[in-house]
Amino acid sequence: xxxxxxxxxxxxxxxxxxxxxxxxxxxxxxxxxxxxxxxxxxxxxxxxxxxxxxxxxxxxxxxxxxxxxxxxxxxxxxxxxxxxxxxxxxxxxxxxxxxxxxxxxxxxxxxxxxxxxxxxxxxxxxxxxxxxxxxxxxxxxxxxxxxxxxxxxxxxxxxxxxxxxxxxxxxxxxxxxxxxxxxxxxxxxxxxxxxxxxxxxxxxxxxxxxxxxxxxxxxxxxxxxxxxxxxxxxxxxxxxxxxxxxxxxxxxxxxxxxxxxxxxxxxxxxxxxxxxxxxxxxxxxxxxxxxxxxxxxxxxxxxxxxxxxxxxxxxxxxxxxxxxxxxxxxxxxxxxxxxxxxxxxxxxxxxxxxxxxxxxxxxxxxxxxxxxxxxxxxxxxxxxxxxxxxxxxxxxxxxxxxxxxxxxxxxxxxxxxxxxxxxxxxxxxxxxxxxxxxxxxxxxxxxxxxxxxxxxxxxxxxxxxxxxxxxxxxxxxxxxxxxxxxxxxxxxxxxxxxxxxxxxxxxxxxxxxxxxxxxxxxxxxxxxxxxxxxxxxxxxxxxxxxxxxxxxxxxxxxxxxxxxxxxxxxxxxxxxxxxxxxxxxxxxxxxxxxxxxxxxxxxxxxxxxxxxxxxxxxx
Amino acid sequence: xxxxxxxxxxxxxxxxxxxxxxxxxxxxxxxxxxxxxxxxxxxxxxxxxxxxxxxxxxxxxxxxxxxxxxxxxxxxxxxxxxxxxxxxxxxxxxxxxxxxxxxxxxxxxxxxxxxxxxxxxxxxxxxxxxxxxxxxxxxxxxxxxxxxxxxxxxxxxxxxxxxxxxxxxxxxxxxxxxxxxxxxxxxxx
Numbered sequence: 001x002x003x004x005x006x007x008x009x010x011x012x013x014x015x016x017x018x019x020x021x022x023x024x025x026x027x028x029x030x031x032x033x034x035x036x037x038x039x040x041x042x043x044x045x046x047x048x049x050x051x052x053x054x055x056x057x058x059x060x061x062x063x064x065x066x067x068x069x070x071x072x073x074x075x076x077x078x079x080x081x082x083x084x085x086x087x088x089x090x091x092x093x094x095x096x097x098x099x100x101x102x103x104x105x106x107x108x109x110x111x112x113x114x115x116x117x118x119x120x121x122x123x124x125x126x127x128x129x130x131x132x133x134x135x136x137x138x139x140x141x142x143x144x145x146x147x148x149x150x151x152x153x154x155x156x157x158x159x160x161x162x163x164x165x166x167x168x169x170x171x172x173x174x175x176x177x178x179x180x181x182x183x184x185x186x187x188x189x190x191x192x193x194x195x196x197x198x199x200x201x202x203x204x205x206x207x208x209x210x211x212x213x214x215x216x217x218x219x220x221x222x223x224x225x226x227x228x229x230x231x232x233x234x235x236x237x238x239x240x241x242x243x244x245x246x247x248x249x250x251x252x253x254x255x256x257x258x259x260x261x262x263x264x265x266x267x268x269x270x271x272x273x274x275x276x277x278x279x280x281x282x283x284x285x286x287x288x289x290x291x292x293x294x295x296x297x298x299x300x301x302x303x304x305x306x307x308x309x310x311x312x313x314x315x316x317x318x319x320x321x322x323x324x325x326x327x328x329x330x331x332x333x334x335x336x337x338x339x340x341x342x343x344x345x346x347x348x349x350x351x352x353x354x355x356x357x358x359x360x361x362x363x364x365x366x367x368x369x370x371x372x373x374x375x376x377x378x379x380x381x382x383x384x385x386x387x388x389x390x391x392x393x394x395x396x397x398x399x400x401x402x403x404x405x406x407x408x409x410x411x412x413x414x415x416x417x418x419x420x421x422x423x424x425x426x427x428x429x430x431x432x433x434x435x436x437x438x439x440x441x442x443x444x445x446x447x448x449x450x451x452x453x454x455x456x457x458x459x460x461x462x463x464x465x466x467x468x469x470x471x472x473x474x475x476x477x478x479x480x481x482x483x484x485x486x487x488x489x490x491x492x493x494x495x496x497x498x499x500x501x502x503x504x505x506x507x508x509x510x511x512x513x514x515x516x517x518x519x520x521x522x523x524x525x526x527x528x529x530x531x532x533x534x535x536x537x538x539x540x541x542x543x544x545x546x547x548x549x550x551x552x553x554x555x556x557x558x559x560x561x562x563x564x565x566x567x568x569x570x571x572x573x574x575x576x577x578x579x580x581x582x583x584x585x586x587x588x589x590x591x592x593x594x595x596x597x598x599x600x601x602x603x604x605x606x607x608x609x610x611x612x613x614x615x616x617x618x619x
Numbered sequence: 620x621x622x623x624x625x626x627x628x629x630x631x632x633x634x635x636x637x638x639x640x641x642x643x644x645x646x647x648x649x650x651x652x653x654x655x656x657x658x659x660x661x662x663x664x665x666x667x668x669x670x671x672x673x674x675x676x677x678x679x680x681x682x683x684x685x686x687x688x689x690x691x692x693x694x695x696x697x698x699x700x701x702x703x704x705x706x707x708x709x710x711x712x713x714x715x716x717x718x719x720x721x722x723x724x725x726x727x728x729x730x731x732x733x734x735x736x737x738x739x740x741x742x743x744x745x746x747x748x749x750x751x752x753x754x755x756x757x758x759x760x761x762x763x764x765x766x767x768x769x770x771x772x773x774x775x776x777x778x779x780x781x782x783x784x785x786x787x788x789x790x791x792x793x794x795x796x797x798x799x800x801x802x803x804x805x806x807x808x
Contacts, residue, residue, distance in 0.1 A: 015671060178670050222658055383670035391662055417692060420666065420685035478685055481666045 018149045018178055018384045019139050020186075020376025023128060023166065025084040025209030025235060026343065028052050029370060030135040030150075031377035032143065033386055038190065038377035040370050041135075041142045049369060050138070053081040054130045056118025064134040073271075076102040076263035078118045082237060083131075085209045086113045086124040087169075088161030088507050097233075102263040111506050123508065125169040126516060132173035137531070150175045151380045153372050154483075155210040156182035157230030157397045159443050160455050161506040163484050168513045178383050180482040183207070184214035185394055186375030187341040188223055190366060192390070197221070199336035202325075204354050204362070205372075206317060207342035209235040213321045215328040215335070224393045227327035227416045229320035236277075236344040239310050243273035243301075246309075247288055251297050265292050280306050281346045307349045314353050321357055327416050338362040341371050393418050396479050400455075403440035407449040412477055415445065422478040426492070433465040437473065441485065454505035458487050461499045473498050529583065536586040540578055543590055547571060547597060555603035563599045570596040632682055635707060636690035639683075646704055646771035646786075648694055657691045697767065698793065701786055710787055721792045727752070731799060738806050746807065753803040756796050763793045 020031045020038070027049045031040045040048035045066060055063040055071035056078045063071065071079045080103055086094055091109040098105055106114040106121045114121045132152075139147045152175075154166050163180055170177035184203035191201075198219050205212040212230040216223050247269050252258050259265040272288045279286035280303050290297040325331065340362045344350060354362050366374065381387035395416045401409040402425065412423040427437050437460040444452030463471050472492040479485055489498035508516075547567065550556060556564070570593040577585045633639045640656055662668075664687065669680040693699045731752045737745030767789055774782040 018670075179667070219658070222662070379667075382667050385671060391665055391667060393661060393665075418688040420681055421688050421692075422685040423689075478681070480681060481684075 015384065016149055017143065017145060017147065018151060018380035019136075019147055020373055020378070020380045021132065021135055021150050021152045022183070022186075022373035022376055023084065023131065023152055023154075023169070024052055024372075025082050025207060025237065026052060027208070027369060028131050028135055029373035030139045031370070031373040032139065033377045033381035033384075038374040038381075040373055041139045043134075043138045044141075048373075050131065050134055051081075052084065052128075052131050053079060054083070054127050055079045056120065056122075058119050062118070062130050064130050072267045073264060076267045077104065079103070080115060080117055080122075080127050082209055083124045083127040085233070085237070086115075087128065088124075088159065088163070088165035089113060090506050102266065111504075112508055112512075123516075125165045125508065125513075126172055128166070128169035129172035129516075132169055132175060136173060136175060140531075148174070148176055149178050151179045151181055151376045151383065152177055153183045153186050153376050154180050155207075155230060155232055156184050156205075156212040156214050156228040157210070157232050158483070159232075159398055159453055160483070160485050161453075161504065162232065163482060164504070164507050167482065167484070168508055168516075171513060172516045174517075177482075179379060180484070181376060181379045181392070182212070182214065182225075182228065182394055182483075183210075183372045184212045184228070184339075184341060185216065185223065185225055185392060186373075186379060187339055187366075187371045188214070188216050188218070188375065189378040189390070189392065190371045190375035191337075191339050191363060192218060192223060192378075200226075200330060200334055201337045201339060202321075202335045202358055203339045203341060204317075204321070204345065205230075205341040206344035206350060207235050208344070209233070209237050211235060211317050211320065213317070213324045215324055215330060221390045222393065223390070224418075225395045225416075226330070227324045228395055228397050229324035229327070230397070231316065231320060234313065234316055235342075238313055239277060239344070240270060240274055242309060242313070243277065243288070243306075244270055247273055247290075247297075247299065250299055251290065254297060255295060259292075265290070268292060276301055277306075278346075281348060303348075310347070310349065314347075314350055317350075318353065318357060332357065332359045335360065339371075340364050341368055343369055394481070394483070395419060396421060396483055398443040398453075399445055400477060400479065400485065401442050401444075401452065403442060403449050409442055409444070409447060409449055409452050413479060417479075419479050419483060420481050422476060424474055424476045427460065427471075427473045427475060428469050429463065429466070429471045430468055432468050434468070434471070435463050435465060436461055437463065437471075439475065441477070441487075455485065456505055457503045458489075459501040459503065460489055461501055463498070464491065464494065466493075475500075529581070532583040533581050533586070536583040536590070537578060540574055540586055540590055543593060544571065544574065547593065547600075550597070550600055550604055553604060553607070555600060555607050558603050558607075559600055563596075566596045567593070567600060632679075633686060636686070636693060636703065639686050639690045640694075644704065644707070645775045646701065647768070647775050648700070650695055653691070653694060657687065660687050697764070697771075698790065701767065701771075701790055705783060705787055705790075708783060710783055721795060724792075724795070727755070728799065731756075731803065735802060735806050749803050749806050753800065753807065756799050756803065760793060760796050760800065763789060763796070767793075 017032060022029045029040055029048050029050065031038050042048050043050055043065065050065040051069050053065065053068040053072065055068035055075065057063070057075070058078065068079060072081065082101070085097060090111050091105060091113060094113060104116045106116040108114060112123050114123055115127070136147050150170060152166055152170055154163055166180060167177045184205045187203050187205060188201055201216045201218060203214045203216070210230065210232050211234040212228065214228040215226045217226055248260050259269070269290050272290055276286040276288045280301065285300055285302045288299045288301060335358055338354060338358045338360055340351070340354065345368050351362060378387060378390070379392065382390055382392070396413065396419050397415060399411050399415045400413040401411045404410045412425065413421050427439065429437065439458040439460065441455045441458065442449060442452040443455050446452050460473055460475070463473065473489055474492050475487060475489045477485060477487055487500055487502065489500050490496070491498045570589070574589040574593050577589045637644050640653065661684070664680055664683045666677060666680045666684060669677050693703050731749070734745045734748040734752060738749050767786070770782050770786050770789065
């Protein structure tokens with residue numbers, strides 16, 4: 001037996017671990033299933049929360065998290081926050097929001113937004129990938145193993161493009177996304193672990209950038225979502241914007257100076273209003289303070305004024321809640337439990353509104369910042385097989401339809417259908433010898449194409465040239481368990497697979513994502529190698545220190561001379577490899593030292609036993 | 620679970636929604652029992668149970684579960700279920716979607732349309748008329764549902780085309796009344 005055992009992490013026969021990630025608008029977290037309970041992973045600074053902020057300096061590597069948050073003040077135009085709000089969207093969608101954000105949009109952002117930061121052009125999935133990579137590294141450092149698979153949460157009301165963008169971000173970060181799980185559903189899973197086994201649960205999820213409401217039925221470990229609703233552009237950010245606008249006007253009146261185009265001043269003021277907002281959750285009043293270029297602005301904000309201001313925003317969450325209850329076919333009295341998720345549910349007025357609507361006291365036992373990540377870890381456990389007695393049946397938040405004559409949408413799969421869900425439709429040709437049929441798929445509840453969200457165009461290609469109306473192509477639309485659409489087609493006349501070309505309306509094509517993965521791969525490889533070298537050196541330090549100590553003991557002097565020489569040689573070689581950047585070499589030298597010092601270890605064991613028998617202390 | 624899956628694979632995917640649940644074609648269904656079956660089958664076949672399985676197994680789990688969900692969604696709604704059975708047996712329900720007014724309703728529909736128009740113009744007396752028509756048509760729809768369940772039972776006891784013909788025309792009438800009820804509700808809201 002050797003005292004210098006080297007731990008090389010996971011053995012090949014244990015399946016890789018799946019982590020759960022909450023990729024939030026403001027903050028992100030990673031969690032894992034530890035035996036039976038989910039736990040959040042602390043980051044390098046001890047906190048599990050990684051702010052979803054990425055700083056792209058003009059030279060050097062991007063910085064993620066709390067450090068990047070500092071750059072919001074010093075280099076706001078190159079620091080991206082709230083990237084989640086831009087996921088799966090086009091330039092026209094976000095024109096209003098970008099007006100308030102300091103970073104600039106690049107040309108050609110119609111179907112995918114490209115931000116011009118740090119001298120580069122990056123899409124929201126690429127930016128989110130930096131946050132995911134940081135979380136991956138935190139988990140790897142904490143768990144001491146390589147992480148390649150994850151469950152990532154998304155707002156329940158995210159559409160197909162937003163979901164796809166999130167999955168793309170995972171792939172770019174080097175993570176296989178085993179499942180996208182809806183945030184409110186994840187929260188219910190986190191609570192469900194030791195809660196009552198049957199009942200109806202409402203999850204009210206008011207986060208930094210999105211609002212979701214989901215109603216679930218819990219029966220014997222089965223979490224069945226009955227209905228979901230929400231607003232993907234309603235969150236704490238909107239409260240911040242509201243306060244920020246007021247403060248900017250205020251400063252303008254007091255100082256006679258419009259600061260709204262001064263990025264640094266805006267970011268400082270934004271931080272001040274966020275602080276005030278947080279304080280107002282526990283104090284009757286808070287002060288917004290700005291010290292800038294030798295001038296000082298102070299404004300006291302009593303809670304009642306704050307509440308009057310944000311009432312319209314909170315009221316906007318109530319209509320989706322009522323619609324959701326109607327779709328689920330339940331009344332407030334039939335809801336047994338209400339769960340609060342997201343930082344904005346710390347606001348007393350929000351809690352009051354929830355209490356009034358559902359007529360019951362909401363659950364707040366779990367930290368609203370952590371509950372989604374914890375639930376994602378439970379779902380990860382379900383997928384890995386560690387959790388066998390629970391299962392999630394989720395729904396699609398939006399109806400799926402086809403464009404038909406006159407710009408009318410024919411619904412194929414209705415909202416709140418349990419997923420995976422499918423529908424088949426037959427298509428034919430209108431002209432003799434026609435080779436292509438174009439299908440336009442949309443998402444939304446409205447009747448007309450112009451009022452729904454274009455999802456993609458599918459081109460049925462190389463159809464056998466036959467008379468008009470003779471072709472019979474059966475198209476199967478399948479929404480998978482991630483809420484993402486898959487389309488396949490079959491020629492019913494020949495029974496052959498029909499080729500389908502997908503042209504997504506928003507988001508990246510598969511080829512673009514592949515290119516981004518390749519691009520990040522070289523970098524990721526370098527990052528990964530560097531990390532492994534660092535880890536190997538830490539391990540080597542530990543071993544060298546141990547051997548050094550052993551050499552002071554009697555055991556060393558009892559060792560035959562040739563063995564002493566062998567150990568010294570191995571120590572030398574480890575020292576030599578230590579400063580190189582080949583972690584495999586360092587590891588093999590550690591193994592060699594381990595082997596060479598086996599006799600020394602045995603001697604130490606023996607003398608330890610002897611000393612114990614003699615009643616004296618060792619070494 | 621593995622063995623179960625293998626057996627299924629040998630047979631490929633179930634041919635129709637009834638085969639998904641392993642029951643014979645019938646119109647009247649015991650919904651609480653079917654829901655229990657839905658949960659049992661979900662637990663066996665959901666893609667989450669096969670995240671670590673082979674690509675083939677994953678594909679099968681996805682296909683089977685989507686069929687299962689589609690089947691349960693259709694079966695738990697008696698109207699959707701009846702339409703599905705008619706389609707399965709070759710009764711084209713698509714052409715019955717044409718908006719021909721059922722003859723026995725002609726007069727009442729004419730009156731409702733008049734009242735709807737007047738109500739839209741702000742006539743409060745017409746509003747009352749619309750409300751009365753709403754009550755009337757809602758009751759009529761309930762009668763149809765009782766009749767529907769009677770046809771369900773009759774067909775299951777002795778499958779005959781005449782029952783299916785009757786069911787098709789009943790669904791046609793019901794769809795028409797559905798639209799009237801919706802219009803009336805809209806006018807009153």
